[in-house]
Amino acid sequence: MRPVGPREDDAVVAASEPTSPPYVCTLPEDARLCAEKELGEDADKREELIREVQEWLKREAAYLRARTDDLSVLKFLRGCKFDRVATQTKLRNFYEMRAKVPEWYSKRDPELPEVQEMLKMGTFLPLLDKNDRGQQVVLIRAAVHDPRKHQQNDLFKTSNMLVDLMVHEDELISVYGVVAIVDLKGVSLGHALQMTPSIIWKAVHAWQDCYPVRIKSMNFINAPSYVDVVLNVFRKFMTKKMAKRILVHGYNIQSLHKVVSPEILPKEYGGTKGKLEELIGYWKKVAMEKREWFIAEEKYKADI
Incomplete structure (x- = not known):
């Protein structure tokens, strides 16, 4: 109260x-x-x-x-x-x-085993170069985890930790906004079952109504045709403006390259900007270096 x-x-x-x-x-x-x-x-x-x-x-x-x-x-x-x-x-x-939502915003110590797992897999990776419009591009590897072993909430917690750090340290993001690439490679029924309406609502609410970040587009790649079933749930909670910014590229990497230049993408995404393992290692190192900041940030919240 x-x-x-x-x-x-x-x-x-x-x-x-x-x-x-x-x-x-x-x-x-x-x-x-x-x-x-x-x-x-x-x-x-x-x-x-x-x-x-x-x-x-x-x-x-x-x-x-x-x-x-x-x-x-x-x-x-x-x-x-x-x-x-x-x-x-x-x-x-x-x-x-x-x-x-303490499952996302409390116990955010990057040394915790569940956070370490997400960092090692590279579930959320801001690219190191901006696109030609000055926008921050983030790579979300939504299906890289094993739904039998890993909790969806740990993926969102780790992702939001890096979002908070990214927004805190880079003022340009507040001006130009963010472009998201959501990679669904390896998506399974187990992954889909983890995305309950409650989790989807929280995810949409966070990006749309809470963070001081404008989402310019959400680009789904390696997306099977049935992904629309889940995306329709996302759209249900979105404003019409946000829903129109969802772009599904299927398995067409050239289609993605029309939105995000290969010059800033890792090799694994048809790009020329290093390898995925290097990007994963970079953000794992940064997260560990910012451990005290993550822990201190937990005090900023409503008293409910």
Whole structure:
């Protein structure tokens, strides 16, 4: 139940939140112009809107234990095209989900065996180069795990850990957005049975209503014809705008290359940018180096 007033430990959390300097735009010129044109970012009004949202977060501090630094708030404003009310709604959704879905947002230590398994398999891999539009491309290997041994929730937990890190460390993502490649190679009935309507709803809700990231397209590859049965469940929970961004390429890698250049893809996907094992090793190393950050992040959530 939502508390009606501040508590002593809330005051401690608020007091311990580091004070950050005011935001100063250091975006490259093309990114700054993109933010103005596509997101409606106005340098003259940006600071005022950031302060308004921060004041709202202060009033909500007994309920939302949120990051309140300028850049974190600005990323949510960008994700909502500077609509203050929509930004507040997305912030509430974001921190509530972190509390309501502990199977994804708690015990996020990369040293845990179940997380190690996902990292070693490379279930979620941001590519190291952006596409020609400046967008971050992420490779989601949705069927690489064994459904008889591995939990779907561990896949989502590990994926969301890397999403959080990616968004935290790369400001450009808040401007240009993300393109997802969902590889269904090896998909089986066991994988399909793991994707319950509840898990599908949580996945769609997270990307669509919680994260300050605009999904520009979701590209399904190595997809058998019957995958539409599962995708129709996804579409049921999506807005029409999001549903239209689902692209199914089947087994046609050339079709994918029309969306994502092979110049930034691993060799295994018809690309020229290294091998998959190198990308997996890179993100496993990064996750381990950021262990303390992942553990510290768990305190940011709603008090429900």
